[in-house]
Amino acid sequence: MATIRDVARIAEVSIASVSRFINAPEKVRQKTREKIRTAMDQCGYRFNYAAKVLSTRRTQTIGLVIPTITNTVFAESTRGLQDEATLRGYQVLMVNADYDPAAEGRLIRHLLERQVDALVMTVSNPMGTIAGLADAINVPAVFLFSTLPDAPVSNVGINNERGGYDATAHLADLGHERIAMLAGRFVSSDRSRHRYEGYRRCLEERGLEHDPALVVETPFGLEHCREGVARLMDTPNPPTAIFASNDLMAIGAMGELRSFGLSVPQDISVVGFDDVTMASYVAPRLTTIRQPVYEMGRRAAQMAIGALSQNNGEPRRLILDHELVVRESTASLR
Amino acid sequence: MATIRDVARIAEVSIASVSRFINAPEKVRQKTREKIRTAMDQCGYRFNYAAKVLSTRRTQTIGLVIPTITNTVFAESTRGLQDEATLRGYQVLMVNADYDPAAEGRLIRHLLERQVDALVMTVSNPMGTIAGLADAINVPAVFLFSTLPDAPVSNVGINNERGGYDATAHLADLGHERIAMLAGRFVSSDRSRHRYEGYRRCLEERGLEHDPALVVETPFGLEHCREGVARLMDTPNPPTAIFASNDLMAIGAMGELRSFGLSVPQDISVVGFDDVTMASYVAPRLTTIRQPVYEMGRRAAQMAIGALSQNNGEPRRLILDHELVVRESTASLR
DNA sequence: AACCTTGATGTAACCGGTTACACAGTATGG
DNA sequence: CCATACTGTGTAACCGGTTACATCAAGGTT
Numbered sequence A, B: 001m002a003t004i005r006d007v008a009r010i011a012e013v014s015i016a017s018v019s020r021f022i023n024a025p026e027k028v029r030q031k032t033r034e035k036i037r038t039a040m041d042q043c044g045y046r047f048n049y050a051a052k053v054l055s056t057r058r059t060q061t062i063g064l065v066i067p068t069i070t071n072t073v074f075a076e077s078t079r080g081l082q083d084e085a086t087l088r089g090y091q092v093l094m095v096n097a098d099y100d101p102a103a104e105g106r107l108i109r110h111l112l113e114r115q116v117d118a119l120v121m122t123v124s125n126p127m128g129t130i131a132g133l134a135d136a137i138n139v140p141a142v143f144l145f146s147t148l149p150d151a152p153v154s155n156v157g158i159n160n161e162r163g164g165y166d167a168t169a170h171l172a173d174l175g176h177e178r179i180a181m182l183a184g185r186f187v188s189s190d191r192s193r194h195r196y197e198g199y200r201r202c203l204e205e206r207g208l209e210h211d212p213a214l215v216v217e218t219p220f221g222l223e224h225c226r227e228g229v230a231r232l233m234d235t236p237n238p239p240t241a242i243f244a245s246n247d248l249m250a251i252g253a254m255g256e257l258r259s260f261g262l263s264v265p266q267d268i269s270v271v272g273f274d275d276v277t278m279a280s281y282v283a284p285r286l287t288t289i290r291q292p293v294y295e296m297g298r299r300a301a302q303m304a305i306g307a308l309s310q311n312n313g314e315p316r317r318l319i320l321d322h323e324l325v326v327r328e329s330t331a332s333l334r
Numbered sequence C: 001a002a003c004c005t006t007g008a009t010g011t012a013a014c015c016g017g018t019t020a021c022a023c024a025g026t027a028t029g030g
Numbered sequence D: 001c002c003a004t005a006c007t008g009t010g011t012a013a014c015c016g017g018t019t020a021c022a023t024c025a026a027g028g029t030t
Helices: A004-011 A015-023 A030-043 A049-056 A072-087 A101-113 A126-133 A160-173 A190-205 A222-233 A247-259 A293-310 B004-011 B015-023 B030-043 B049-056 B072-087 B101-113 B126-133 B160-173 B190-205 B222-233 B247-259 B293-310
Strands: A061-066 A091-096 A118-121 A141-145 A154-158 A179-184 A215-218 A241-244 A269-274 A287-290 A317-320 A323-325 B061-066 B091-096 B118-121 B141-145 B154-158 B179-184 B215-218 B241-244 B269-274 B287-290 B317-320 B323-325
Touching: A004 A015, A004 A030, A015 A030, A049 B049, A061 A072, A061 A101, A061 A293, A072 A091, A072 A141, A072 A293, A091 A101, A101 A118, A101 A126, A118 A293, A141 A293, A154 A160, A154 A293, A160 A179, A160 A190, A160 A241, A160 A269, A160 A287, A160 A323, A179 A190, A179 A222, A179 A247, A215 A222, A222 A247, A241 A247, A247 A269, A293 A317, B004 B015, B004 B030, B015 B030, B061 B072, B061 B101, B061 B293, B072 B091, B072 B141, B072 B293, B091 B101, B101 B118, B101 B126, B118 B293, B141 B293, B154 B160, B154 B293, B160 B179, B160 B190, B160 B241, B160 B269, B160 B287, B160 B323, B179 B190, B179 B222, B179 B247, B215 B222, B222 B247, B241 B247, B247 B269, B293 B317
Parallel strands: A061 A091, A061 A118, A118 A141, A141 A154, A154 A317, A179 A215, A179 A241, A241 A269, A269 A287, B061 B091, B061 B118, B118 B141, B141 B154, B154 B317, B179 B215, B179 B241, B241 B269, B269 B287
Antiparallel strands: A287 A323, B287 B323
């Protein structure tokens, strides 16, 4: 494999000129540029990124930890992150932790070994991550999707507690009294827990009974909704409405409810969370809480890169607005 | 930032021992191990991956090019690829090209600069990529999702032409005569083109008229189905069945058809392609051609890593079986 | 003519790991 | 007792870029 030394020899210039040609062509004379270009073609030169990283100690890369790639919310936020990063000359190195706290720690260390310049993370429990890895993380860090009022680390997202409240309030406004929550495992997601807390607060404020049998925690993922829905519906006094932790689970729940011979929203209402693109295409179109996920990804990239250049260690917190989007999956009780 | 030289100095051993401790602890004496471990803790040592890559010229990384992260087929195949890679001590560096041929070339070069040990790619036009980048690609390469009978490069996937044929034949068997195809842009995907060829062959074999107005090409992605469906349905003689290039577009089409006041499958049948997890949860459950995507991802990783160790440059081709999965979105004509 | 500025180029050290090879000390076998 | 093998460790060169600093030529100013 050819190196800049080979190129320099063939072009009869110094390695410094070759390096300058690569990084700032305007700094080398037209004539020299051409000599270098032909020499490169001649020996099939390939730039070695590792060598650059070693000598500059910069990778121009943001490390991204997401819970899963199979939920498209994360695909959409990643798109925002990538677009913004690309715009500013950064790359994104993405890893997914499958909602596993142990894997998160491993992956964060892995990204740091790879010399990422900054970290953007969506993890099970950001406060736990901060506590456990604070001294290991020596680059700007941003938590995405979680908002942490009192954390010493930047974060961007929505107010999940209020989102959970608003979803539940919408169902209560429609006259529902037995409102269930199909929740992603709290240990896997502080967002899910915060949404649950909003759900609880709403029930209390409205004077609705909180029946523990109406809250089921399941692992995230479409495949895991079956058992959750069964646990909710195979009871003497089943719910008339379900609030799901996210759209994926809401769609999964609607699929399962049909297997039970129930129609949404005639027999039972369903609210999701996220407003993924798919939510407005399924039947019935899903009522949900919209998060500005693309924008959230962009802002996370801005924060991470901004912290890099300004170097004023002050954490930034950004709480964006969510919005209830009423579609067809919710209705008044008959 | 501490280096192995710092660790060596503090532990009063040589840098070679520190390196051995990191890579093969059993090669250093128990006593030495402990000295090194405490020295590392003391100075907060962090391994530098770029230095390793530079000196070993190996990254233990597979570069992966996919068209988009917002279609979950690619999430599911990536999962298979990652699982297999992890099992064998490899990592995956994923980039998405947004179905843009120009971006594909850039990204492939980018991955090569990053010294990936092998490439797994799903690109618009593999033959074009081979022609254009043959001399640039100096690592084992595997095309995923596309099968290329005569290509000098390894590939794994299904027979897309026959998949397209089978989807169309299913509709013809149900008595449909005006069968449309909602196709992802052919220039963006040779899979889409091959599926179209199967569609054509089926129409011919069955003696069905091929009406060019019944084939619309649209960009990939849910958002782009609206116009495609409108073009198909706003005609004097609309189709009674639609074969979509993939499940995402099929789901998008079903959503649009409802906006036209049409019921699937009573008024019009829809067949998808891929069998993403979501396909069996939407209403109506989607009839589709199943690809073993997780398995495809695993096999691609096996091929790539296998080629690396054996180093016998023979390309491997693997055509896995697809399967028609009949669900609720297709029915006989009334 | 002397001096200064500017631009283009070259030299050599450095980034932080890996590893071939040398060497010392200990164990094994005849 | 010595030859031999084996284990554990250290030295130093190397991987392929970047960049501070030195050098030199050309052009402008007084």
